[in-house]
Amino acid sequence: MKSKAPKVSIKDVAQAAGVSIASVSRAMNEGTGNVSEATRQKVEKAIAELNYRPNWIGKALRGHSNNTFAMIISSIQNNFFSAVAWEIERRLNDEGAAMLLFNSNENMQLQDRCLEEIRSRQVAGVFMLCAVDSPNLKELAEHTPVILINRQIDDLPDLPFVGIDDRSAASELAKAIMRENDGPIALIHGPQTSNTSRARLDGFRSEFEREGRAILPENMIEAELSMESGYACAVHLMNTAKTPYSAIVCGNDQIAYGAYRRCRELGLNVPQDTAIYGFDDNPLNHWLAPWLNTVSVPHVRYAEEAVERMKRLVNGQTVENAILPYDIILRR
Amino acid sequence: MKSKAPKVSIKDVAQAAGVSIASVSRAMNEGTGNVSEATRQKVEKAIAELNYRPNWIGKALRGHSNNTFAMIISSIQNNFFSAVAWEIERRLNDEGAAMLLFNSNENMQLQDRCLEEIRSRQVAGVFMLCAVDSPNLKELAEHTPVILINRQIDDLPDLPFVGIDDRSAASELAKAIMRENDGPIALIHGPQTSNTSRARLDGFRSEFEREGRAILPENMIEAELSMESGYACAVHLMNTAKTPYSAIVCGNDQIAYGAYRRCRELGLNVPQDTAIYGFDDNPLNHWLAPWLNTVSVPHVRYAEEAVERMKRLVNGQTVENAILPYDIILRR
DNA sequence: CTGAAAGCGCTTACAG
DNA sequence: CTGAAAGCGCTTACAG
Numbered sequence: 001m002k003s004k005a006p007k008v009s010i011k012d013v014a015q016a017a018g019v020s021i022a023s024v025s026r027a028m029n030e031g032t033g034n035v036s037e038a039t040r041q042k043v044e045k046a047i048a049e050l051n052y053r054p055n056w057i058g059k060a061l062r063g064h065s066n067n068t069f070a071m072i073i074s075s076i077q078n079n080f081f082s083a084v085a086w087e088i089e090r091r092l093n094d095e096g097a098a099m100l101l102f103n104s105n106e107n108m109q110l111q112d113r114c115l116e117e118i119r120s121r122q123v124a125g126v127f128m129l130c131a132v133d134s135p136n137l138k139e140l141a142e143h144t145p146v147i148l149i150n151r152q153i154d155d156l157p158d159l160p161f162v163g164i165d166d167r168s169a170a171s172e173l174a175k176a177i178m179r180e181n182d183g184p185i186a187l188i189h190g191p192q193t194s195n196t197s198r199a200r201l202d203g204f205r206s207e208f209e210r211e212g213r214a215i216l217p218e219n220m221i222e223a224e225l226s227m228e229s230g231y232a233c234a235v236h237l238m239n240t241a242k243t244p245y246s247a248i249v250c251g252n253d254q255i256a257y258g259a260y261r262r263c264r265e266l267g268l269n270v271p272q273d274t275a276i277y278g279f280d281d282n283p284l285n286h287w288l289a290p291w292l293n294t295v296s297v298p299h300v301r302y303a304e305e306a307v308e309r310m311k312r313l314v315n316g317q318t319v320e321n322a323i324l325p326y327d328i329i330l331r332r
Numbered sequence: 333m334k335s336k337a338p339k340v341s342i343k344d345v346a347q348a349a350g351v352s353i354a355s356v357s358r359a360m361n362e363g364t365g366n367v368s369e370a371t372r373q374k375v376e377k378a379i380a381e382l383n384y385r386p387n388w389i390g391k392a393l394r395g396h397s398n399n400t401f402a403m404i405i406s407s408i409q410n411n412f413f414s415a416v417a418w419e420i421e422r423r424l425n426d427e428g429a430a431m432l433l434f435n436s437n438e439n440m441q442l443q444d445r446c447l448e449e450i451r452s453r454q455v456a457g458v459f460m461l462c463a464v465d466s467p468n469l470k471e472l473a474e475h476t477p478v479i480l481i482n483r484q485i486d487d488l489p490d491l492p493f494v495g496i497d498d499r500s501a502a503s504e505l506a507k508a509i510m511r512e513n514d515g516p517i518a519l520i521h522g523p524q525t526s527n528t529s530r531a532r533l534d535g536f537r538s539e540f541e542r543e544g545r546a547i548l549p550e551n552m553i554e555a556e557l558s559m560e561s562g563y564a565c566a567v568h569l570m571n572t573a574k575t576p577y578s579a580i581v582c583g584n585d586q587i588a589y590g591a592y593r594r595c596r597e598l599g600l601n602v603p604q605d606t607a608i609y610g611f612d613d614n615p616l617n618h619w620l621a622p623w624l625n626t627v628s629v630p631h632v633r634y635a636e637e638a639v640e641r642m643k644r645l646v647n648g649q650t651v652e653n654a655i656l657p658y659d660i661i662l663r664r
Numbered sequence: 665c666t667g668a669a670a671g672c673g674c675t676t677a678c679a680g
Numbered sequence: 681c682t683g684a685a686a687g688c689g690c691t692t693a694c695a696g
Binding site: 051054055057058060061068076077082083085086089090093096098099100101102103113114116117119120139227257258260261264283284286287288289290 | 383386389390392398411414421422425428430431433448452471559589590615616620622
Binding site for chain 1: 675
């Protein structure tokens with residue numbers, strides 16, 4: 001596809017100003033070299049008259065400053081993820097950089113296709129919000145700064161990571177759940193292919209067991225990280241349950257929304273009849289899900305820490321993982 | 333910022349394959365010219381061995397196929413907008429194109445800064461989801477395909493537009509509202525600088541008036557298109573109202589979420605005590621806001637139609653506006 | 665079918 | 681301080 005791009009180039013400016021293109025370049029870029037005041041003024045006048053803007057592609061090819069980053073997000077449905085992406089975009093834009101956006105849909109092939117595209121575009125760095133393991137990821141990471149957010153990859157333990165301690169957050173939440181609920185508890189956890197979901201499940205289970213309230217196998221089920229899957233799992237669990245659950249614990253907020261819908265359909269009052277617990281704290285909860293207890297994952301700090309680390313990586317520095325604080329949110 | 337990009341270029345491939353770079357290029361790009369089977373195989377072998385991928389920047393500078401698009405979205409808080417952005421991204425990726433993402437925050441200066449960046453990057457086209465009027469927009473549109481989504485710009489009536497007939501949707505919703513509610517009605521409408529908000533307000537008012545149920549000035553207030561603003565406006569309105577409103581009509585769903593929160597705080601049951609009406613139908617409503625009546629704006633079709641039109645514009649064809657069908661969603 | 669060369673728009677040593 | 685030239689990685693007429 002061709003774009004009808006503006007045709008005025010540095011040559012036109014040079015001609016209009018009566019100087020060489022080298023001087024135009026120097027006049028535009030502060031630190032590059034010295035220009036006389038007279039030249040600068042001529043150039044600025046010509047730029048203004050021609051309404052010239054430097055062509056980023058020319059600049060980028062020349063080798064300097066490809067200030068473009070990429071972000072791959074695993075699910076377009078998850079508003080918590082969107083919130084992180086947006087926060088990163090805002091910070092990148094403040095730095096004069098731009099962000100290419102891709103969606104992997106938790107799919108290895110799709111993620112690899114995105115990574116191919118990213119590689120060919122020579123981006124300065126890649127943010128991966130809940131990455132899956134894929135061949136191209138390992139390869140790209142050898143040449144390009146990559147930061148993992150919210151989920152680590154088992155086979156790539158050295159990639160910089162920004163997240164929370166999911167295991168301890170889950171066990172802390174489990175304590176609160178046991179305090180608040182005497183009756184039977186259901187657990188709809190996330191896919192065990194995900195490092196994060198596994199840590200959460202581990203935290204929940206070990207804490208419940210420690211208190212002698214281990215979740216029975218028939219009250220536990222694995223869901224995908226979506227509302228639809230959460231709903232389907234809730235349908236399944238609550239068909240087989242003898243007594244209504246006192247609490248339903250979910251691997252993330254999306255799953256919790258699905259479970260909520262099922263409770264409503266069954267005429268259960270949330271949270272009076274059945275309490276629901278999630279994970280992430282989607283910013284919308286404050287407005288739309290006042291019934292949801294959850295772990296607040298600091299999405300704004302995710303963005304801050306990830307962008308900060310990316311800057312360091314791009315400058316060739318090393319970075320350490322950021323394990324950030326979380327909050328247990330108990331809404332009543 | 334420098335990226336540690338892979339260093340293997342078309343030259344290395346040419347050398348490894350024992351052919352010229354021209355032949356490598358021809359072997360890679362189908363329609364470009366003829367290559368013997370022998371050459372093709374040598375090239376493919378070299379590419380595989382070196383794990384080469386063409387540098388997009390080189391390609392782009394050469395003049396062909398800058399398959400990068402930009403999307404400017406007015407508010408990162410609005411999930412309806414996010415949904416449209418994601419749908420567009422998905423379709424663009426399917427075509428092998430990529431999407432740069434920007435957030436204008438309904439701010440003219442910020443939008444202009446994004447447009448500068450977009451212009452210097454020579455993108456193939458720009459999608460604007462709820463644009464504001466700004467100097468650079470007019471200018472960019474002269475050189476680059478621009479598609480407006482969900483909101484037109486008064487001073488740029490010729491820019492291609494994808495949306496619905498907001499005025500008639502609003503008046504249809506108003507009819508339903510009057511059918512369902514006998515008591516007093518409040519109206520929290522969007523900013524009148526927005527063409528879309530104006531059309532909605534116009535549709536509501538004229539229909540209420542036509543039925544002799546004009547909204548009183550003290551029951552009407554202008555909000556920004558956010559939950560926070562909707563909340564603040566609801567606080568204001570419901571402090572002054574003598575009797576509780578039978579219905580609160582909102583300029584979009586975000587405003588409605590804010591109003592909902594205020595109703596809850598006041599102990600009002602939604603929808604039994606007070607019904608709430610919104611506009612857009614955020615995909616999350618199905619799960620989280622079963623109390624919300626609204627106009628379903630076809631966000632998936634927005635994406636389809638916008639991408640389709642963009643393809644035509646990029647090919648130099650002309651396009652007509654897409655005024656799409658909507659649905660009145662009455663949840664009970 | 666194939667290669668040498670020009671050129672996309674820029675920046676940066678290199679001379680002067 | 682300034683300009684001519686090289687070169688970033690590619691594609692595409694142009695010859696052969």
